[in-house]
Amino acid sequence: MTDYSKIDAYIDSHLNENLEELKRYVAQPSISAQNLGLKECAQLVKEMLEKRGFKAEINATDGAPVVFGERKGKSDKTLLIYNHYDVQPPEPLELWDSPPFQPEIRNGKMYGRGVSDDKAHLTSRLNAIDAILAEEGELPCNIKFIVEGEEETASVHLHDYIKNNLDKLKADACIWEFGGVDHRERPQQYLGLRGICYVELSVTSLSTDVHSGIGGSIFPNAAWRLTWALSSLKGPDERIRIPGFYDDVVQPTDRDREYMEKLPDLAQEYRSRYGVKEFIKGLEGGMELKVEEVFTPTCTICGLTSGYQGPGSKTVQPAFASAKVDFRLVPNQKPEDILKKLRAHLDAEGFQDIEINFLGGEPAARTDPDHPFVKLVVESAEEIYDMPMDIVPMVGGSGPSYPFVHDLGLPVVTMGLGYPETRAHAPNENIRIDLYTQHVKHMTRVIKKFA
Amino acid sequence: MTDYSKIDAYIDSHLNENLEELKRYVAQPSISAQNLGLKECAQLVKEMLEKRGFKAEINATDGAPVVFGERKGKSDKTLLIYNHYDVQPPEPLELWDSPPFQPEIRNGKMYGRGVSDDKAHLTSRLNAIDAILAEEGELPCNIKFIVEGEEETASVHLHDYIKNNLDKLKADACIWEFGGVDHRERPQQYLGLRGICYVELSVTSLSTDVHSGIGGSIFPNAAWRLTWALSSLKGPDERIRIPGFYDDVVQPTDRDREYMEKLPDLAQEYRSRYGVKEFIKGLEGGMELKVEEVFTPTCTICGLTSGYQGPGSKTVQPAFASAKVDFRLVPNQKPEDILKKLRAHLDAEGFQDIEINFLGGEPAARTDPDHPFVKLVVESAEEIYDMPMDIVPMVGGSGPSYPFVHDLGLPVVTMGLGYPETRAHAPNENIRIDLYTQHVKHMTRVIKKFA
Numbered sequence: 001m002t003d004y005s006k007i008d009a010y011i012d013s014h015l016n017e018n019l020e021e022l023k024r025y026v027a028q029p030s031i032s033a034q035n036l037g038l039k040e041c042a043q044l045v046k047e048m049l050e051k052r053g054f055k056a057e058i059n060a061t062d063g064a065p066v067v068f069g070e071r072k073g074k075s076d077k078t079l080l081i082y083n084h085y086d087v088q089p090p091e092p093l094e095l096w097d098s099p100p101f102q103p104e105i106r107n108g109k110m111y112g113r114g115v116s117d118d119k120a121h122l123t124s125r126l127n128a129i130d131a132i133l134a135e136e137g138e139l140p141c142n143i144k145f146i147v148e149g150e151e152e153t154a155s156v157h158l159h160d161y162i163k164n165n166l167d168k169l170k171a172d173a174c175i176w177e178f179g180g181v182d183h184r185e186r187p188q189q190y191l192g193l194r195g196i197c198y199v200e201l202s203v204t205s206l207s208t209d210v211h212s213g214i215g216g217s218i219f220p221n222a223a224w225r226l227t228w229a230l231s232s233l234k235g236p237d238e239r240i241r242i243p244g245f246y247d248d249v250v251q252p253t254d255r256d257r258e259y260m261e262k263l264p265d266l267a268q269e270y271r272s273r274y275g276v277k278e279f280i281k282g283l284e285g286g287m288e289l290k291v292e293e294v295f296t297p298t299c300t301i302c303g304l305t306s307g308y309q310g311p312g313s314k315t316v317q318p319a320f321a322s323a324k325v326d327f328r329l330v331p332n333q334k335p336e337d338i339l340k341k342l343r344a345h346l347d348a349e350g351f352q353d354i355e356i357n358f359l360g361g362e363p364a365a366r367t368d369p370d371h372p373f374v375k376l377v378v379e380s381a382e383e384i385y386d387m388p389m390d391i392v393p394m395v396g397g398s399g400p401s402y403p404f405v406h407d408l409g410l411p412v413v414t415m416g417l418g419y420p421e422t423r424a425h426a427p428n429e430n431i432r433i434d435l436y437t438q439h440v441k442h443m444t445r446v447i448k449k450f451a
Numbered sequence: 452m453t454d455y456s457k458i459d460a461y462i463d464s465h466l467n468e469n470l471e472e473l474k475r476y477v478a479q480p481s482i483s484a485q486n487l488g489l490k491e492c493a494q495l496v497k498e499m500l501e502k503r504g505f506k507a508e509i510n511a512t513d514g515a516p517v518v519f520g521e522r523k524g525k526s527d528k529t530l531l532i533y534n535h536y537d538v539q540p541p542e543p544l545e546l547w548d549s550p551p552f553q554p555e556i557r558n559g560k561m562y563g564r565g566v567s568d569d570k571a572h573l574t575s576r577l578n579a580i581d582a583i584l585a586e587e588g589e590l591p592c593n594i595k596f597i598v599e600g601e602e603e604t605a606s607v608h609l610h611d612y613i614k615n616n617l618d619k620l621k622a623d624a625c626i627w628e629f630g631g632v633d634h635r636e637r638p639q640q641y642l643g644l645r646g647i648c649y650v651e652l653s654v655t656s657l658s659t660d661v662h663s664g665i666g667g668s669i670f671p672n673a674a675w676r677l678t679w680a681l682s683s684l685k686g687p688d689e690r691i692r693i694p695g696f697y698d699d700v701v702q703p704t705d706r707d708r709e710y711m712e713k714l715p716d717l718a719q720e721y722r723s724r725y726g727v728k729e730f731i732k733g734l735e736g737g738m739e740l741k742v743e744e745v746f747t748p749t750c751t752i753c754g755l756t757s758g759y760q761g762p763g764s765k766t767v768q769p770a771f772a773s774a775k776v777d778f779r780l781v782p783n784q785k786p787e788d789i790l791k792k793l794r795a796h797l798d799a800e801g802f803q804d805i806e807i808n809f810l811g812g813e814p815a816a817r818t819d820p821d822h823p824f825v826k827l828v829v830e831s832a833e834e835i836y837d838m839p840m841d842i843v844p845m846v847g848g849s850g851p852s853y854p855f856v857h858d859l860g861l862p863v864v865t866m867g868l869g870y871p872e873t874r875a876h877a878p879n880e881n882i883r884i885d886l887y888t889q890h891v892k893h894m895t896r897v898i899k900k901f902a
Contacts, residue, residue: 033761033762033763033765034762088765089761153763153764154763154764194664196766198764198766200764206725206726206727207725207726208725208726210725211848211876212749212751212753212777212779213645213779213846213847213848213849214744214847214848215725215751216749216751216777216779216847217743217744217745217747217749217779217847218721218730218731218732218734218740218743218744219721219725219727219730219731220727220728220729220730220731221751221752223752223753223754223755223774224681224685224751224752226755227678227681227682227752227755228682228686228687230675230678231678231679231682234675235679236679236801270669270670274657274658274659274661274666274670275657275658275659275770276657276670276671277671278671279669279670279671280669280670280671281669283669289669292668292669293665293668293669294668296668298663298667298668300663300666300667300672300675300766300768301672301674301675301678301757301758301769302663302674302758302759302764302765302766302767302768302769303674303757303758303759303760303765303767303769304674304677304678304755304756304757304758304760304769304772305755305756305757305760306752306754306755306756307752307753307754307755307775308753308754308775309754309755309756309775310484311484312484312604312605312810313604313605313649313651313753313775313777313810313811314753314754314775315647315649315751315753315777315849316753316754317751317753318752318753318754318755319726321755323674324758324759324760324764324765326663326667326764326766328663328664328667328668350687359763359764360764395664396664396665396667396668397662397664397665398664398766424662425662425765425767426660
C-alpha cells in the first residue's frame with residue numbers, strides 16, 4: 001500500500017498558503033448572469049494552471065470563454081476534471097455577514113460568493129496536484145482541466161464546445177465539479193443528474209399598463225393570460241398536462257432501487273431544514289419520497305413577475321407578465337422535444353400569445369454505479385472519511401454532464417467539499433476548511449490509483 | 452342673465468398669480484403611499500383656505516389628517532367640495548422631463564406630480580371663490596371644503612371621518628375632486644363610480660427558497676399554489692367563479708342605457724391608445740362595450756411576484772408568492788361581503804394556505820342623472836365650453852363617493868380640468884392652462900346659480 005504520509009504532511013503544511021490562493025480566486029467576481037468579471041477570472045484560472053506546469057489556453061465560445069489545461073504524466077491514462085469559474089449573483093447583499101467578494105475565514109469556515117460553488121473545488125484539486133508534484137516531481141497520469149464560465153447560466157455553449165473538441169478532451173474518466181458529505185458527514189457519490197429545460201414564458205397584452213378602472217372589464221390582462229397558461233401546464237394534482245410529456249421517461253431499475261434503499265430517509269431533515277409542512281403528492285417519506293424526488297420529471301415555477309409589486313395597492317392592469325419555469329428531465333427526455341411539446345400544448349390550449357424564451361437545457365445523464373472508476377473513488381474515500389461513500393444513482397439537480405457521458409463516453413464521478421450548510425446560491429455561502437483538506441487528500445489517492 | 456364679464460376679467464388678470472400659488476402647492480411633496488410630506492401639505496391647505504377667509508381646521512384621523520374649511524355665504528344653501536392633497540409616488544423618475552416636485556410650465560401646460568390629480572382642482576376652485584369675493588365681497592352660499600390625504604391609498608379612514616362628522620359636513624350638494632373633457636374636448640359629467648375591494652393574496656409554502664433540483668418533485672411551491680388559487684377565481688371565459696359573487700349586481704336601467712347610447716364609441720380610441728388587439732368576452736365596440744366596461748364587476752390581477760425575476764435563469768423553488776387583486780364592484784355589491792365570499796371560496800377549493808390581506812374597499816355609488824343639481828352643472832358648462840356636457844351615468848373607476856352619496860345624502864357631480872393626456876399616476880403628469888381657466892369660470896357659474 002502506498003504511503004501517503006509525506007503527501008499528507010505537505011498538504012497540511014501548505015494549507016494557509018492554499019487558502020490565500022483560494023481567497024484571491026474568490027475575490028475576483030465572475031457573475032455569468034451579469035457578464036461581470038468573466039474574462040478576468042478566466043485569465044486568473046489560466047495562470048493558476050500554468051503555475052502547476054499545465055499548458056493552458058483560453059478558448060473563445062459564443063459566450064464566456066472556456067479555460068483548458070493539460071499536463072502529461074507517467075502513464076498514458078487521462079483524467080479529465082470539470083470545473084466552472086463563474087458564480088451566482090450575490091444578491092440579496094444585505095443578508096451577507098461579510099462582503100461576498102471579500103472572502104473571510106471565521107470559525108473554521110471560509111465565506112464568499114462562489115467559494116463552494118465552485119472555486120474551492122478547483123483550487124483543492126490543484127492543491128492535490130501540488131502535493132503530488134512536490135513529492136514525486138511528475139504526475140502519475142495525464143490530467144486535463146476543462147473550466148467553463150457559464151455553469152450558473154445553464155452552460156449554454158459547453159455542449160458545442162465539447163462536440164468541437166472531442167480529441168482535445170479525450171480521456172478515460174471524469175471528475176465532476178462538485179460533491180461532498182451529507183448531514184451525517186458521509187461522503188456521497190452522485191452518479192446521475194437530471195436534465196433540464198429552462199424557459200421564460202411571457203405575454204404582452206397591451207402597449208402600456210392601464211388604470212384597472214378602465215381596462216378591467218374589457219381589455220386582456222397579461223397577468224391573467226400567464227396565470228391561465230401556467231395552470232394549463234400543471235394542476236394541483238401535480239400531473240404535467242403537456243401531451244406526450246412523459247413518453248420517454250425511463251423508470252428506475254431494480255439495481256437503482258437497491259442503491260436507493262440504502263440511502264437515509266431525508267423526510268425529517270427536509271421538514272426541519274426547509275419548513276416543509278406537507279410533501280406534495282401525498283408523500284410522507286421512505287422509498288416513495290426518495291424515488292419521487294429524483295426519478296420523476298418536474299415543472300417548477302421559479303419566478304413570477306407582473307404589474308405592481310410594491311407596498312399597498314396600485315390599481316393597474318398589467319400589459320406584461322412573465323414566468324421562469326424549469327422542467328427537470330429524467331432519462332430519456334430531451335429538452336428540444338419538451339420545448340416542441342410545450343409550444344404545441346400552449347397553441348392547442350389557446351395560448352398562442354404566450355412567448356417561450358428557451359434559456360438553456362441538457363438531457364439527463366447517468367454513470368453506471370458498477371463502473372470500475374466509481375469503485376476506485378468510492379473505496380479510496382473510505383481511507384479519508386473513515387466511512388463508506390454512499391452510492392446515489394440519481395440526484396434531483398442538473399448539470400451539463402450529458403456531453404461528458406454521451407459525447408466523450410466517460411464515467412463521471414462526484415467528489416468534493418460540499419456539505420448541507422454550504423449555502424450555494426444563497427447568502428453566506430461557505431466551505432468548511434476541514435472538508436477542504438479531506439477533499440485534497442482524497443484527490444491525491446484517486447489520481448495515484450487511477451494512474 | 453347674470454353678467455360674468457367682471458368676474459371673468461378678474462380670473463384672466465390673476466392667472467399668473469394663481470399659477471404661482473399652484474406651483475407652491477405642487478412643490479410640496481405629499482405622497483400618501485410613502486407617508487411623505489402629508490402634515491406639511493395639510494398645513495399648506497389650511498393656510499390656503501384661511502387666505503380666503505375660511506375657518507379651517509386640521510382634523511386628525513387614524514391615518515393622514517383631513518383639512519376641513521367653511522365660509523358662510525348669503526343664502527342658506529351649502530356646497531361641499533371634496534378634494535385630496537395627497538399624490539401618487541413619482542417613480543419611475545427617469546421618465547420625467549422635469550423633476551416631479553419642481554413644477555414647470557411649458558407650451559401652455561404645467562408639469563408636476565399631483566398637478567392634475569388633484570392639486571390644480573383645489574386651487575382652481577379657490578380661484579373661483581377669489582373672483583367672486585373680489586367682485587361681490589361675500590359668497591352667495593355657504594361653501595365647505597373637505598380635503599383628505601389618503602385618496603391615493605384607498606381613502607382608508609375617510610368613511611369613518613365622514614360618519615363621525617355628519618353635522619359638520621351637512622350640505623345640499625357635492626362637487627367631486629375631478630372631472631374634465633374627453634378626446635373631443637367635450638366636458639364630461641361622471642355620475643357613478645364603481646366600488647372596489649382590493650386584496651393581496653399571498654402564500655408561504657416553505658421557510659426558505661430551495662434549489663429547484665431538490666424541491667421540484669416533492670415540496671409545495673408557493674408560485675404554483677398562488678397560480679392555482681388565482682385560476683380558481685376566474686378562467687379564460689372571464690366569469691368570476693366565487694359563489695355568490697354576482698348575487699347583488701343591479702343591472703343598468705333603460706334610462707342608463709339611454710345616456711350610454713349618446714356617448715361615443717371608444718373602441719378605436721382604446722385600440723390606438725392602449726394597443727388593444729382584441730377586447731375580451733368577444734366584445735367589438737358599440738353599446739355592448741360601453742355597458743360592459745362600467746356596469747360589470749371585475750377581478751383584475753394588478754401584480755404578481757414570486758421567486759427569481761432577474762435576467763436569465765435561476766433554478767429556485769420559491770417559498771413565497773403574492774398577487775395584488777382588485778375587484779371593481781357595481782351596485783349593490785359590498786366589499787365586506789365579497790371578502791367573505793372570497794375566503795369561503797378559497798377554503799372550499801382547498802386553498803386554506805392562501806392568506807388574504809384586505810387593502811381597502813368602498814361600495815359603488817351613483818347620483819341620479821336627472822337630479823336638479825346635475826342639470827345646473829351640465830347647463831352652466833355649455834356657456835363655458837360651447838358644447839353640451841355629456842352625461843355619463845357610470846364610469847369604470849372607483850373613489851370614496853359612497854359616504855357622500857349614502858351617509859351625507861348628497862348628489863355628487865364631477866367637473867374639472869382633466870383631459871385624456873393629463874397623465875395622472877404617470878410620469879409627466881400635467882394640466883392644460885386653458886382648461887384650468889375654463890374650470891375656474893365654470894365654478895363661478897355653478898356657485899352663483901346654486902346659491
